[in-house]
Amino acid sequence: MTLRGTSDPMGTPSSAPLFVQRSGTGPSVVLVHGGLPPNITWSSQQELETRWTLIVPSRRGYPPSPPASLQDFLADADDLVELIAQEPGGVHLVGFSYGGLGACIAAERMPExxxxxxxxxxxxxxxxxxxxxVMELAGLADRFAASADDAQAESEFFALAGVDRDMLAGEDDGVRHAMGLWRELRSPREAQPRFEVITEAGTPTLVFSGDHNPALERLCDALAARLDAQRACLPGAGHAVQHAPGFNAMLETFLTTAERSRGEARSD
Known part of the structure; x- marks a missing residue:
């Protein structure tokens, strides 16, 4: 299943236009994918378009957006800042896995x-x-990215990400292309968002995890504490928490409450 709707190019300060898919009606929600293409990442969110405007960029390096030699959360943040600036009234920002790095940095750059x-x-x-x-898990990610010859790191990383090589063997060229970028990336260790800017701005924040890896649970707990965020744990889909039963309902409740709070703040 793919997201229906129109698409439009979105210019960025540094290079060629980024491809952005739009569908639905209502307040704007930007969905930022991780290592797999956006149509796979957000396939379960199609139903939200009856109440929300879904804005789904293909991150740089993921067709039909311009090619890139590596995944780079700083480039993602630049692209997202440009996109957010063009949306009247601002956006709700949802980031998954590596895509959430750029989303968090964009949020602290433009909290208003x-x-x-x-x-x-x-x-x-x-x-x-x-x-x-948590640092042991970060080390595993580093080992996976460093070498395609480390079979143990690859096996453990794929298990963490819920990836089955036999399953992916039958997937389309977009998935195979995406897999080629999994080892070509700016390390998440370099991400240093200013959490305090987000909290001081009072940005409503929600951190999701899938209850499939103890280290990720601890990381998400720590991240929620740093951001003074709500915390949700939804098992059933592994790393791809957005496909777990109940995710859309929980996300919509959070988004609706954030919308209401924004309206009350404007009326004060």
């Missing part, structure tokens, strides 16, 4: 334009840099 922030198992290692269990 972000109505709410939702982060789904985002590898913001800095939030728990003193936790040995």
């Amino acid at each position: 334009r972000v109505r709410s922030l939702t982060l789904i198992e985002v590898p913001l290692w800095v939030a728990a840099e003193d936790d040995e269990v």
Whole structure:
């Protein structure tokens, strides 16, 4: 299933236009995908378009957006800032996995334009840099990215991400292309968002996890604490929490409450 709707190019300060898919009606929600293409990442969110305007960029390097030599959360943040600036009234920002790194940085760059922030198992290692269990997981991600010859790291990383090589063998060229970018990326260890800017702005924030890995649970707990965020744990879909039963209902409740709070703030 793919997101229906019109598409439009969105210019960025640094290079060619980014491809953005739009559908639905209502307040704007930007959905930022992780390592897999957006049509796979957000396939379960199609139903939200009856009440929300879904804005789904293809991150740089993911067709039909311009090519890139690596995944780069700083480039993602630049693209998202440009996109958010063009949306009247701002947006709700939802980031999954690696895509959440750029989303978090964009939120702290433009807190006045972000109505709410939702982060789904985002590898913001800095939030728990003193936790040995979390740092072991960060080390696994580093080993996977460093070498395609480390079979053990690949096996453990794919298990963490819920990836089955046999399953992916039959997927389309978009998935195979995406897999080629999994080892070409700016390390999440370099991500240093200013959490205090988001909290001081009073941005409603929600952190999701999937209850499939203890280290990720600890990371998400730490991230929620740093952001003074609501915390949700939804098992059933592993790392791809957005496909878990009940995700859309929980997200909509959060978004609706954030919308109501924004309206009350304007009336004060």
